[in-house]
Amino acid sequence: xxxxxxxxxxxSQPVSPLSLPMWIWLVVALxxxxxxxxxFSPFEWWPLxxxxxxxxxxxxxxxxxxxxxxxxxxxxxxxxGVGASWIYISIHDHSDAPPWLAGFITVGFVxxxxxxxxLHAWLWRRYASHVYPNLGFAASWVLCEAFRxxxxxxxxxxxxxxxxxxxxxxGLAPILGVHGxxxxxxxxxxxxxxxxxxxxALPASQRLQSVLxxxxxxxxxxxxxxxxxxxxxxWTHPSPxxxxxxxxxxxxxxxxxxxxxxxxxxxxxxELSQPLWQSDIxxxxxxxxxxxxxxxxxxxxxxxxxARSKHTAFLTGIFYRSELGLHNSVIAVGNGSGVWxxxxxxxxxxxxxxxSWLSNLLELFKLPLSNVSPGPANQPLxxxxxxxxxxxxxxxxVYPDFVRQTGGDxxxxxxxxxxxxFGASFGPLQHLQMAAMRARELGRYMIRATNNGVSAxxxxxxxxxxxxxxxxxxxxxxxxLVYAGTTPFARFGSWPVWLLSLAITGFNLWRGRQxxxxxxx
Numbered sequence: 001x002x003x004x005x006x007x008x009x010x011x012s013q014p015v016s017p018l019s020l021p022m023w024i025w026l027v028v029a030l031x032x033x034x035x036x037x038x039x040f041s042p043f044e045w046w047p048l049x050x051x052x053x054x055x056x057x058x059x060x061x062x063x064x065x066x067x068x069x070x071x072x073x074x075x076x077x078x079x080x081g082v083g084a085s086w087i088y089i090s091i092h093d094h095s096d097a098p099p100w101l102a103g104f105i106t107v108g109f110v111x112x113x114x115x116x117x118x119l120h121a122w123l124w125r126r127y128a129s130h131v132y133p134n135l136g137f138a139a140s141w142v143l144c145e146a147f148r149x150x151x152x153x154x155x156x157x158x159x160x161x162x163x164x165x166x167x168x169x170x171g172l173a174p175i176l177g178v179h180g181x182x183x184x185x186x187x188x189x190x191x192x193x194x195x196x197x198x199x200x201a202l203p204a205s206q207r208l209q210s211v212l213x214x215x216x217x218x219x220x221x222x223x224x225x226x227x228x229x230x231x232x233x234x235w236t237h238p239s240p241x242x243x244x245x246x247x248x249x250x251x252x253x254x255x256x257x258x259x260x261x262x263x264x265x266x267x268x269x270x271e272l273s274q275p276l277w278q279s280d281i282x283x284x285x286x287x288x289x290x291x292x293x294x295x296x297x298x299x300x301x302x303x304x305x306x307a308r309s310k311h312t313a314f315l316t317g318i319f320y321r322s323e324l325g326l327h328n329s330v331i332a333v334g335n336g337s338g339v340w341x342x343x344x345x346x347x348x349x350x351x352x353x354x355x356s357w358l359s360n361l362l363e364l365f366k367l368p369l370s371n372v373s374p375g376p377a378n379q380p381l382x383x384x385x386x387x388x389x390x391x392x393x394x395x396x397x398v399y400p401d402f403v404r405q406t407g408g409d410x411x412x413x414x415x416x417x418x419x420x421x422f423g424a425s426f427g428p429l430q431h432l433q434m435a436a437m438r439a440r441e442l443g444r445y446m447i448r449a450t451n452n453g454v455s456a457x458x459x460x461x462x463x464x465x466x467x468x469x470x471x472x473x474x475x476x477x478x479x480x481l482v483y484a485g486t487t488p489f490a491r492f493g494s495w496p497v498w499l500l501s502l503a504i505t506g507f508n509l510w511r512g513r514q515x516x517x518x519x520x521x
Contacts, residue, residue: 025071029055030075032052032053033078033079033080033081035051036048036049036083037158040162040433046163046167049185050188050189052189053186053192054192054196057137057193058193058196059071059075060125061197063121068121068122068124072118072121072122073121074114076113076115079117080110080113084158085426088103088106089425093423116144119144120141127508128508131507131512132507132508134187138184138501139504140501140505141186142498145182146494146498160185160186161180161181161182162437166440166462168228168231170440171228171231172184172226172227173440173489174488175233176488176494177441177489177494178437178441180494180496188220192220198211235485238482241387241482244280244480245278245279245478246279246280246478247277247281248284249276249449249475250455251269251272252472258420268473272474277306280312281336285449285455286328287318287418291318292320293318293321293331293339294320294321304333304334307335311334312335313334314334315389317393320339322341322375324374325372325373327342327372327374329341330382330416332382335386337383338381338383339382340375340381341375342374342375342393344395344399345372382414388409388412389412390403390406390414392406392413392415397417397435398431398434400438403438403441403442404490404493407444408491411482412445413445414447419452424471428470429454440461441490442489444460445460445482445483446458452472453470453472455467460481
């Protein structure tokens, strides 16, 4: 039941119809975590998200307060060990790190990420699993994801909700955002575990009779119905503005050549762009021009003049220097204007957390140190073809509330990236899926231009309507629509879900300290 405790709060040892050694539950939890990434792109087997959480909750039902943290850590290690395996490629293929060092750093990163799940499991079992364990699990899961997306600038990757950009649950995205979807997935998985645990503990002849009256079963069935009904709601709609033609160039420049053969790279982009200058908006990806804006006035003037002569808004990634330092930026020229300096930097890729402690270690192992500075908050949006464009550079697009605050009222969303760092891994397609979630949350078209794929046009429902292949030099042309209206998520962000999760967790903490009552009814 929703209100039935998994374990009585005064019980120190787990009770289970399956008496198995703890190491078996650790292995099962590891497998449950490894299953979750299969619900994301490129696989998109979204039901596995529910299955993985249900299996994990079954493992937690066989823990006590002391062992829950270990089971949570095992789950997290499986989740990030598979889902963030691209970290190894980023370190090994794009630095001088030998395989053993890249492997060591990757394992260390995965273990650090797994600590979040270990801490979540320990806190949930100790403080929030006594009264309303299923709601408590979902609420504390969301708070854990939110903390992980904030601490040390955050790693907001592999949130459960990302599997549901276009699933039957996607109608909840413009209402509750990705954190709301994560809440629903976690709750569904916990409810499924409760139904299975209660049913399997009974003789086969009594199972059907026992399961039908369970509130957990009816809640389990009600949530998909609610999600499907929400999908019938349309919060934004196409405006009277004419379709906007967009061209994108995917240069496929190898990372080792990007900063060493700059003129050759620029020639590739110039040649591919020739048939695209008639577009209303022409986009080159992140650092397509690996030079500093202030040091290349002739190049910028040439591109601006060509864009003006074709009545095109030209947007490109470039470096930009300000009084705050050197920035990873995107500029708009021609029939456009503005500069956007990247605010959300990639940890260890563009900045080093705790630099005073770690810089000497990174230099010892010949790992790259970056000197890119974050841009200021509250920057104005770009102007392009008479429209307000909300730009996001690479990692910025994975922060749901940052994108909401910046682009909630924009005409179009834009993200440029250099996913070369991911190599041939899950990373680029996971990144694309997160960009699609931002379009779904805000009910706006998203333009996505990358160096080596996937470049795409994403509609206001989070559907990819046009895309390039990976690891090819090619262009993408298409039309985007300007949408009007505001989604509830664009208006309120993740705060309703966070506050609800805090309220549930707080109530469980308070109620768990009260004398044990009969919660079986």
